Amino acid sequence: MSMIATRDAYGEALAELGAENVNIVALDADLSGSTKTGVFAKKFPERFFNMGIAEANMTGVAAGLAATGKIPFLSTFSIFAAGRAWEQIRQSVAYPKANVKVVATHGGITVGEDGGSHQSVEDVAIMRAIPNMTVIVPADGPETKAAIKAAAAYKGPVFVRLGRNKVPTIFGDDYRFEIGKGAEVVPGSDMTFVTTGMMTAQAVAAADILKQEGISARVVHIGTIKPLDKDIVIKAAAETGAIVTAEEHSIIGGLGGAVAEFLATSRPTPVEMVGIRDRFGTSGKADELIKYFCLTPEDLVEAARKVLQRK
Amino acid sequence: MEQHQIEQLQEKARLLRADILRMLHKAQSGHTGGSLSAIDMIAALYFGKMRHNPAEPAWEGRDRFVLCKGHAAPAQYVALAEAGYFPKEDLMMLRRLGSHLQGHPDSKSTPGVEVCTGSLGQGLSQAVGMALGLRLDRSDSRVYALLGDGELQEGQVWEAAMSAGHYRLDNLCALVDANGLQIDGEVTRVMNVTPIGEKFAAFGWHVLEIDGHDMAAIMDALHKAGELQGKPTVIVANTVKGKGVPFFENKASYHGVPPSDAELPEALKHLGITED
Numbered sequence: 382m383s384m385i386a387t388r389d390a391y392g393e394a395l396a397e398l399g400a401e402n403v404n405i406v407a408l409d410a411d412l413s414g415s416t417k418t419g420v421f422a423k424k425f426p427e428r429f430f431n432m433g434i435a436e437a438n439m440t441g442v443a444a445g446l447a448a449t450g451k452i453p454f455l456s457t458f459s460i461f462a463a464g465r466a467w468e469q470i471r472q473s474v475a476y477p478k479a480n481v482k483v484v485a486t487h488g489g490i491t492v493g494e495d496g497g498s499h500q501s502v503e504d505v506a507i508m509r510a511i512p513n514m515t516v517i518v519p520a521d522g523p524e525t526k527a528a529i530k531a532a533a534a535y536k537g538p539v540f541v542r543l544g545r546n547k548v549p550t551i552f553g554d555d556y557r558f559e560i561g562k563g564a565e566v567v568p569g570s571d572m573t574f575v576t577t578g579m580m581t582a583q584a585v586a587a588a589d590i591l592k593q594e595g596i597s598a599r600v601v602h603i604g605t606i607k608p609l610d611k612d613i614v615i616k617a618a619a620e621t622g623a624i625v626t627a628e629e630h631s632i633i634g635g636l637g638g639a640v641a642e643f644l645a646t647s648r649p650t651p652v653e654m655v656g657i658r659d660r661f662g663t664s665g666k667a668d669e670l671i672k673y674f675c676l677t678p679e680d681l682v683e684a685a686r687k688v689l690q691r692k
Numbered sequence: 693m694e695q696h697q698i699e700q701l702q703e704k705a706r707l708l709r710a711d712i713l714r715m716l717h718k719a720q721s722g723h724t725g726g727s728l729s730a731i732d733m734i735a736a737l738y739f740g741k742m743r744h745n746p747a748e749p750a751w752e753g754r755d756r757f758v759l760c761k762g763h764a765a766p767a768q769y770v771a772l773a774e775a776g777y778f779p780k781e782d783l784m785m786l787r788r789l790g791s792h793l794q795g796h797p798d799s800k801s802t803p804g805v806e807v808c809t810g811s812l813g814q815g816l817s818q819a820v821g822m823a824l825g826l827r828l829d830r831s832d833s834r835v836y837a838l839l840g841d842g843e844l845q846e847g848q849v850w851e852a853a854m855s856a857g858h859y860r861l862d863n864l865c866a867l868v869d870a871n872g873l874q875i876d877g878e879v880t881r882v883m884n885v886t887p888i889g890e891k892f893a894a895f896g897w898h899v900l901e902i903d904g905h906d907m908a909a910i911m912d913a914l915h916k917a918g919e920l921q922g923k924p925t926v927i928v929a930n931t932v933k934g935k936g937v938p939f940f941e942n943k944a945s946y947h948g949v950p951p952s953d954a955e956l957p958e959a960l961k962h963l964g965i966t967e968d
Contacts, residue, residue, distance in 0.1 A: 406825075406828070427828070428828065430824060430859075432855055433851075433854070433855070433858075435851035435854070435855070437813075437814075437817070437847075437848040437851060438817045438820070438848055438851035438852050438854075438855055439817075440817070441814050441815075441816075441817025441818045441820070441821065441848070441852065442817050442818070442820050442821035442824065442852075442855065443821060444807060444817075444818050444821060445807065445817065445818035445819060445820060445821020445822040445823070445824070445825065446821040446822070446824060446825045447821070448756075448799075448806055448807055448818065448821065448822055448825070449821075449822050449825025449826055449828075449829065450825065450829075451825050451828070453821075468811060469814060469817075469848070472808060472809075472810070472811040472814055473807070473808065473814050473817070473818055476798070476800075476808045477798070477799045477800055477807055477808040478800060479807075
């Protein structure tokens, strides 16, 4: 299985978009090497704006660029984009429906060694709460490329959350990403993993383990957390009767929250949530932290057993 | 500029002041003091300086105006109505449910409003973005951003000032409506922002200081800002909160208070207007 970091896929996609459309511009806050906007900056220096370590201003400047017909992609670590500039995203970007794409890298705990200060575990929740906002969390490189291109084609604010580390490629080059559409990655009938970001690969591994035990687990990847693909979720609830959500994010307000909100009001179904349990992150290696925060395939298997008992 | 043109702008500002008072009185909600302190500059921009086309608000060749101190929306709304962006009767719907005249400027709702402001400190950043975008397009349109002096307490303003200086945005002109008062009292007492000009200068701006109610001085400064090359320009305009209505002038207590039934005719009388 090939491995690529979603931020690397973003760098490639953005540079490709830049060649296709002169209105694509990029902004960064002194992290262009890490966020990979540097690839774009090298090719199109006149359309790249380093705004220095000033995320609030960067967000407003992006909104102003959008007001002149540009399609700005702004990037920094997710904690500084979604967190530091939350109200600027709300007021200057989402409220006017500005055509700004916030592509936040280094989301979640797999940032690793930098520790809790840099690990955004609540970014999806606070972005999802903003009206007009579309929230995308791709699973792998190919989906990231497709999602970045879909975001550029879509008119309006989009938040895309990417990761630091290499993740397994799940989708083939023929994968068609559509904003608001989930994807069934593994068929199954006993229960469903509804997952996002890097947790989809973990769920695929968990489904393999369960298969050995004679349990047929479906894996549904939710690339767009908002708007949620209600059809694919309700189909999973109806056909498998038990759901485990999994995300590299707090269990408060992210994918688990979105799925639970929807199912509670439409088709009450037993749901277990795998995610960060209302805690801050901590320093460590990414793979150590995945174990520490109980985000391994084995943790997913345990959650599946638990939800099956409630079925 | 010819004397008679200055006089025309002064007359325009006088009538717009009356419109502000009437609309705020009708709404019984909104910001009187900061609208009256800013209106001379707004009148100068819309009727003496900016290229714009009310029949085609999105005309590419237009100059852009950003009301960073969004609570002075009434001052922008009366100018937009007077210019013909929408009927003057709409002014009486300020802040009402279903009205296109929101409490603070909303580009989705109101023709002629470029961006959303209201949360202080965010407008100048958006103006910087517009100036960068227009420069990329090799447009000769200019961007004007009107800030309050209390607003300068927001740190983002200085991030924006830094970036405008860094990118040498000589197509950007900021105007500071320095009326010296904010909700809780005198700006110098709440949180001193002076010296304003020196701060902008340190970030790489040209600085002009004027009396923000002297129409000839406003027009002269706007003209100079257009001539200055290689740097953005800030016009620090010393103003009087509530200007034009003596019993509103220099009172922080009138920051967010509309004229009452009894005050409206009195206030209009001070502007030389008698209502039937």
